Amino acid sequence: MTAVRALADARLEEGIPALIQALGYNNPGAAVMAVNGLVQLSEVAVQPLLEQLDGYNYGARAYAIRALAAIADPRALDALLDAAVNDFAPSVRRAAIKGIGSLHWQLLAEDDRAIAQTHVLETLLLVSSDPDWANRYAAVVGLQALAVALAKTAIDTSHVSQLSTRLAALAQTDPDPATKARARMAQQHLRQLSQPLLVA
Amino acid sequence: MLDSIAPSLEPSLSAPPGSDVWTVEQAIAKLSHKDTGLRYYAAWWLGKVLGTAGTDAEHHAAAVDALMLALQDEADRTELGGYPLRRNAARALGKLADRRAVPSLMVCLDCDDFYVREAAAQALGSLGDRTCIPALIRLLDGGVAAAQLVPGRPHLTQPYEAVIEALGALAAIETTDLIRPFVEHPVARVQYAATRAMYQLTQNPAYGERLVHALQGSDIQLRRTALSDLGAIGYAPAAEAIASSAAENSFKLFALKGLLEHQLRLETTEALDERSLQIMTLMDSLL
Numbered sequence: 503m504t505a506v507r508a509l510a511d512a513r514l515e516e517g518i519p520a521l522i523q524a525l526g527y528n529n530p531g532a533a534v535m536a537v538n539g540l541v542q543l544s545e546v547a548v549q550p551l552l553e554q555l556d557g558y559n560y561g562a563r564a565y566a567i568r569a570l571a572a573i574a575d576p577r578a579l580d581a582l583l584d585a586a587v588n589d590f591a592p593s594v595r596r597a598a599i600k601g602i603g604s605l606h607w608q609l610l611a612e613d614d615r616a617i618a619q620t621h622v623l624e625t626l627l628l629v630s631s632d633p634d635w636a637n638r639y640a641a642v643v644g645l646q647a648l649a650v651a652l653a654k655t656a657i658d659t660s661h662v663s664q665l666s667t668r669l670a671a672l673a674q675t676d677p678d679p680a681t682k683a684r685a686r687m688a689q690q691h692l693r694q695l696s697q698p699l700l701v702a
Numbered sequence: 703m704l705d706s707i708a709p710s711l712e713p714s715l716s717a718p719p720g721s722d723v724w725t726v727e728q729a730i731a732k733l734s735h736k737d738t739g740l741r742y743y744a745a746w747w748l749g750k751v752l753g754t755a756g757t758d759a760e761h762h763a764a765a766v767d768a769l770m771l772a773l774q775d776e777a778d779r780t781e782l783g784g785y786p787l788r789r790n791a792a793r794a795l796g797k798l799a800d801r802r803a804v805p806s807l808m809v810c811l812d813c814d815d816f817y818v819r820e821a822a823a824q825a826l827g828s829l830g831d832r833t834c835i836p837a838l839i840r841l842l843d844g845g846v847a848a849a850q851l852v853p854g855r856p857h858l859t860q861p862y863e864a865v866i867e868a869l870g871a872l873a874a875i876e877t878t879d880l881i882r883p884f885v886e887h888p889v890a891r892v893q894y895a896a897t898r899a900m901y902q903l904t905q906n907p908a909y910g911e912r913l914v915h916a917l918q919g920s921d922i923q924l925r926r927t928a929l930s931d932l933g934a935i936g937y938a939p940a941a942e943a944i945a946s947s948a949a950e951n952s953f954k955l956f957a958l959k960g961l962l963e964h965q966l967r968l969e970t971t972e973a974l975d976e977r978s979l980q981i982m983t984l985m986d987s988l989l
Contacts, residue, residue, distance in 0.1 A: 530948065530949075530950065531948065592952065593950075593951060593952055596989045597989055599989070600986070600989040635959075636955065636989075639985070639989075640989045643986050643989060679962075679963050679966050680959045680962050680963060680966075680982075680985070683962065683966055683974060683978060683982065684982050684985075686974060687974055687978075687979060687982050690973070690974065
């Protein structure tokens with residue numbers, strides 16, 4: 503654990519493989535420290551994280567996905583989209599669903615950005631009907647973040663209205679009280695940004 | 703289990719072939735199948751499927767009838783004389799929210815299988831029918847002095863945790879004095895159950911704080927138990943301590959969901975209050 507902390511604090515690119523390894527120690531304290539270290543290293547950690555996603559250890563994978571989501575580099579988009587829909591581990595899916603909503607879109611060229619945001623929106627709308635409340639909850643968090651980004655960048659407003667219609671439906675009718683409340687919180691947040699377009 | 707969002711008490715079961723496309727009628731029929739393994743699975747299936755998704759009233763009632771009958775099963779026995787099917791039928795009935803099951807579950811409180819008594823007490827706690835309170839109280843006869851480990855078994859003489867939690871959930875205020883001594887029971891899980899019930903019965907924050915303190919304990923299992931207890935009582939001042947406790951995010955998320963739901967029930971206005979917003983912000987950070 504002390505070794506992981508020292509490595510995380512050092513912020514050295516050479517330390518990345520060891521930090522990624524620490525995600526799989528089954529030691530939550532060490533893993534959290536390693537995630538923080540990787541997030542601080544930011545972009546240079548993205549490629550190694552993607553290459554070393556652990557297909558056999560869902561605990562390690564959840565931490566890696568959390569790190570990728572926090573770094574928010576759009577190069578992780580495909581991995582995050584896949585994990586958001588297909589991973590069997592709930593903790594991995596939740597982290598990915600939240601992550602796809604809040605990528606650093608400005609790192610993408612305008613055309614790529616539009617395509618990527620369309621994929622993300624479709625995926626978030628899909629998982630917003632997941633049977634598991636926690637995935638729907640995470641989808642609301644993702645939709646809120648995407649709405650903020652779309653309000654700044656989108657040329658096509660149909661995405662925005664699709665998104666706000668879905669949030670309104672979740673806020674009214676989701677069977678889970680926590681998810682329903684989170685959708686109301688998202689609406690409240692978007693209203694405060696005084697973006698009338700965002701609130702159906 | 704570690705990755706589950708809802709910490710579950712169910713044993714892990716491997717599904718028999720074809721069971722993923724069972725209809726409710728087929729599952730009910732399997733409750734009297736000659737293969738006792740299938741019966742056991744079918745009882746679990748009915749609790750899981752009808753407890754989460756729901757079905758039409760007629761099928762729901764038929765499932766409850768069949769499960770009530772399964773509470774008297776004699777065919778499925780363990781080496782130690784336990785009744786696996788009765789245990790699963792009682793757990794399923796706890797999820798189906800039909801109070802017609804209360805009298806038969808009360809009979810199960812006298813079953814000689816500890817785990818049937820435990821499952822029945824849990825089910826009675828969740829069905830919310832207060833007529834079972836005297837029957838639950840009887841299992842506390844003899845107080846803490848009688849609440850001893852059974853030699854050679856991993857459990858106490860009675861399912862104290864389940865009984866005490868049920869009495870707390872049923873708001874059985876008349877049992878406050880009976881439950882209070884269990885807060886000092888030598889078994890930590892019983893202590894926690896009593897602390898949780900005492901909070902529900904008295905709303906005294908000292909009991910909530912005791913559970914918050916338990917989040918600092920050295921045993922991960924007990925930290926998870928304290929998390930689930932805090933979620934069950936919806937003790938809002940614990941939100942920060944829950945989010946920063948040393949346990950898996952799934953357990954913390956589920957505990958905070960309990961706090962949030964409790965908070966939402968107190969809200970009277972259209973706008974979300976500060977506390978609900980704070981809890982959701984913490985939940986976001988645990989995804």
